Amino acid sequence: MDENELVIKCQQGDMEAYEALFGSYFSKAVRYAFLITGRSDLAEDIVQEALIECYKDIKSLKSPEKFKSWFYRILVRTSWRVKAKEKRNVSMDELKGSEYRGLNSNLDNDLDRLVETRESSRLIKDVLQKLSLPLRTTVVLHYYNDLSIKEISQVLKWFHGTVKSRLYNARKIIHKELVKEGYVSDGKECGTNA
Amino acid sequence: MHDNEKIDDMIRGLLDKEALNIEPKEEIIGEIGVKLKNIEQDSKLKCIVKNNIFPMKLNIKGYVAAALLLFVLAPGLTLIFSKEARVAAAHGIDAVKNWVYVMIKAEDGYKPVKVEVNDDAGQFDIFYDYVGLTDEELSRKAGFNIHVPSELWGGYNCIQKIKGVRKSDNTIVNVIATYEHKNNTFGLMISMDNYIEVLQNKKEFDVKGTKFYWGEAGTDSIYPNHDMQQIPVGVKISHNLLWEYQGAFYRLYSSYEDITYDTAQKIAEHFMNNISNTYDKKDDAGVIRSQSILSKDATTEEIENEVGFKVKVPESLPGNFNIAYKIVGMDPMNNSCNMFKGEYNNGERTLNLIITEANWPVMEYDRIKDAEDDSRIIEVEGVECHWTYSDGSHVLGWMDKDVYYLIGHEKGDFSSIDEAVAIAKSIINNG
Numbered sequence: 320m321d322e323n324e325l326v327i328k329c330q331q332g333d334m335e336a337y338e339a340l341f342g343s344y345f346s347k348a349v350r351y352a353f354l355i356t357g358r359s360d361l362a363e364d365i366v367q368e369a370l371i372e373c374y375k376d377i378k379s380l381k382s383p384e385k386f387k388s389w390f391y392r393i394l395v396r397t398s399w400r401v402k403a404k405e406k407r408n409v410s411m412d413e414l415k416g417s418e419y420r421g422l423n424s425n426l427d428n429d430l431d432r433l434v435e436t437r438e439s440s441r442l443i444k445d446v447l448q449k450l451s452l453p454l455r456t457t458v459v460l461h462y463y464n465d466l467s468i469k470e471i472s473q474v475l476k477w478f479h480g481t482v483k484s485r486l487y488n489a490r491k492i493i494h495k496e497l498v499k500e501g502y503v504s505d506g507k508e509c510g511t512n513a
Numbered sequence: 514m515h516d517n518e519k520i521d522d523m524i525r526g527l528l529d530k531e532a533l534n535i536e537p538k539e540e541i542i543g544e545i546g547v548k549l550k551n552i553e554q555d556s557k558l559k560c561i562v563k564n565n566i567f568p569m570k571l572n573i574k575g576y577v578a579a580a581l582l583l584f585v586l587a588p589g590l591t592l593i594f595s596k597e598a599r600v601a602a603a604h605g606i607d608a609v610k611n612w613v614y615v616m617i618k619a620e621d622g623y624k625p626v627k628v629e630v631n632d633d634a635g636q637f638d639i640f641y642d643y644v645g646l647t648d649e650e651l652s653r654k655a656g657f658n659i660h661v662p663s664e665l666w667g668g669y670n671c672i673q674k675i676k677g678v679r680k681s682d683n684t685i686v687n688v689i690a691t692y693e694h695k696n697n698t699f700g701l702m703i704s705m706d707n708y709i710e711v712l713q714n715k716k717e718f719d720v721k722g723t724k725f726y727w728g729e730a731g732t733d734s735i736y737p738n739h740d741m742q743q744i745p746v747g748v749k750i751s752h753n754l755l756w757e758y759q760g761a762f763y764r765l766y767s768s769y770e771d772i773t774y775d776t777a778q779k780i781a782e783h784f785m786n787n788i789s790n791t792y793d794k795k796d797d798a799g800v801i802r803s804q805s806i807l808s809k810d811a812t813t814e815e816i817e818n819e820v821g822f823k824v825k826v827p828e829s830l831p832g833n834f835n836i837a838y839k840i841v842g843m844d845p846m847n848n849s850c851n852m853f854k855g856e857y858n859n860g861e862r863t864l865n866l867i868i869t870e871a872n873w874p875v876m877e878y879d880r881i882k883d884a885e886d887d888s889r890i891i892e893v894e895g896v897e898c899h900w901t902y903s904d905g906s907h908v909l910g911w912m913d914k915d916v917y918y919l920i921g922h923e924k925g926d927f928s929s930i931d932e933a934v935a936i937a938k939s940i941i942n943n944g
Contacts, residue, residue: 342542348538354528359535366537370545443527451705462521463528481698481706488707494520502523 326383329374338388341370347464348394354459355398357444357450369397388473390507391466395456395474402452454489461486595852613741616734616748624730625744646674651688658759659703660887661690663672665782667695667776671814698768707762709755716774721785725756727777730766754780816841822916824868825943831935833859856923866940893934894941900930909933913941 320328320339328336348369351363372393380389447455453475460466460474471482497503575851615920616623651659651674664670669692689704709715715728730753734745754765754777765772765780786906807816818822829835834857841853855866888901898911907930908921920936927933 338542342539345539345542346537350532350535353535354532362535363538365540367541367545374545381534398939440531443531446527458524459528462524463532484706484708484710487710490517490520490524493524497520497523503520 320456322386323383326377326386328379330378332379337374340432343375344390348390348445351394351464352457354447356402357447361401365394365398365401368401372397385473388470391460391464391470391474392476395460399452399456410450442496442500442502446493449492449496450489454485454492455483457482458489458493529851614734614736614744616732616745623748625734627918638755655688655703657705657761659688659761660758660788661688661701661703662784662787665692665699665701666779667694669697669699694798697770700766700768702766703761704764705761707757708753708760708764709757712753712755717780718778720778720781723756723758723781723785725754725777725781727752727754727772727774734928756781775846807841809836811839816853820853820868820870822851822870823914824853825913825918825940826853826855826866826868827939827943830857830864830866830939832864832932834864834936835859837863862925864936865921865923867919868916869919891930893937896937896941898934898937900933907933910939911937911941 320336322340322343325336325340329340345366348366349362352365353359356362356365368388373390380386447458450458457471458477460471461468466474468479468482468486471477472479475482477485489499494503614625614627616700617626632724648660651661661671661674671690673689675689675691678871687702687704689703690701692701709726711727712730715726718725718727732748733751734741735747735749736745737743742933749771751767752772752774754772756763765777807819813824813826816826816839826836826839836855837858838856839853840856841851850870852867852869854868857864857866888899891898891900893911896913896917898909900907900909906922906926908919909927909930910917910919912918918937918940920933920940921927
């Protein structure tokens with residue numbers, strides 16, 4: 320059954336279709352929320368809340384082929400709302416620096432890789448922290464969730480130019496951080512090809 | 514490999530690796546499914562809904578923004594500070610809202626093209642004149658540091674400071690200051706959007722460590738009698754001055770007299786020499802970032818102290834509705850505004866009263882005009898109200914003393930427009 324059929328079934332209240340439809344987006348959605356918030360507990364809350372919203376509102380989706388952007392729009396708005404609410408609450412995860420409970424167990428015995436992973440984790444956390452929420456969202460949707468500029472503009476209801484400009488600015492900031500950390504040399508200005 | 518591609522790959526790699534630090538629990542999907550099957554009985558779900566103080570249906574479809582003045586910014590068109598746009602705005606936004614002529618560059622020169630403004634332009638909903646506010650107060654309103662001098666070099670005096678929210682972004686705030694001298698007008702737009710790369714043939718200079726950029730920002734059309742709905746008689750290239758200061762981006766336009774490089778340098782020096790204070794970044798200042806449920810006994814004065822604007826919050830409403838919750842928070846669709854939500858219950862149904870300083874009515878008004886359902890404008894106690902069908906139910910909204918009121922049932926619809934009118938009447942006449 321393709322996605323459009325699943326959406327229609329879901330709109331008719333078919334729970335199996337619901338589980339199949341959202342199941343295919345679930346992992347990427349949780350990880351998106353984790354990258355945006357930096358907290359696994361919030362990430363799960365966000366996705367739960369978003370999925371419930373999706374279920375409640377799916378009948379309002381008139382074009383099943385627009386499901387992807389509709390779903391991400393609800394996910395983004397939910398993540399922004401939850402993030403705003405939780406802004407002042409520092410989690411234990413954050414106090415500990417970062418969380419590794421989800422790491423593959425085979426990495427635990429590989430000290431070098433673990434150190435490398437911790438280092439890259441710290442780096443990306445630092446980099447994401449430098450980005451405002453709209454910029455961070457644009458970066459994660461584009462580079463992690465593989466959404467095109469057009470898709471992001473549909474999700475966030477921004478003009479193409481705005482998405483491009485956000486990506487450009489985000490890359491510039493990230494580039495600066497990578498230079499600072501010695502990961503790349505300070506070459507020419509970093510723009511967007513997107 | 515190209516540098517940019519390398520950076521892209523690095524970002525992808527880092528994000529992929531970081532994302533592996535959470536292992537999504539697939540069973541959550543099933544758990545949600547069980548919850549949804551018992552949606553009416555599930556107390557946990559009700560709790561989620563209860564805590565979601567601003568219903569999604571109002572966030573998405575009910576979100577409207579008032580345009581006391583509507584300006585447009587389209588490719589090749591710089592109207593935002595033009596006299597034409599301001600004159601048209603003063604005579605009613607319809608004059609600039611539907612279409613205007615612009616000159617578009619073709620292979621054999623510039624050609625007039627009719628542009629549907631609603632579809633093609635970056636529209637700003639401009640609201641609230643903050644000319645009386647200081648930089649610090651403006652920074653609170655905008656959420657980022659702002660320096661708006663009372664005058665610019667050349668004898669230009671600030672006559673207006675307004676805050677706008679771009680429709681396509683909703684959360685993106687622009688502060689726009691207008692300066693006048695003789696027959697010319699400067700506009701200074703401050704936002705978090707960087708347009709420096711947009712400038713063509715730009716020159717860069719430094720004043721007190723701040724980089725300024727002067728360059729071609731596009732072409733302005735020259736209209737007969739300043740009427741944008743007449744075919745332009747020519748074009749002129751306009752130059753802008755752009756700079757970044759304390760994380761915000763400044764963009765200076767001129768209406769008639771172009772900004773020369775020499776003028777740009779003088780304006781830049783004057784700007785940098787007249788910054789008297791700097792402020793701490795005030796992300797949270799003036800805006801309630803975390804929602805809080807107030808005591809049921811909270812007085813109107815206490816609510817007003819929280820949100821910072823006058824509210825009318827009756828304890829009960831027609832239909833035997835009594836206040837159950839008084840909640841304050843940030844308008845989720847406009848991070849620079851506070852919002853109040855009252856939840857009223859009559860034992861069977863829940864009615865929401867939203868009061869926000871964000872402007873919602875005009876977008877609704879635009880929608881009403883085009884709507885094929887029974888959405889319409891009605892008058893209640895002399896106040897213009899917008900009766901709108903949205904997402905399977907109706908809401909009624911109105912503006913009262915510069916804040917927007919909106920009522921709607923949590924689930925289901927009003928039994929009739931009369932029920933909504935009676936409730937609105939009760940609120941409008943309260944206090």
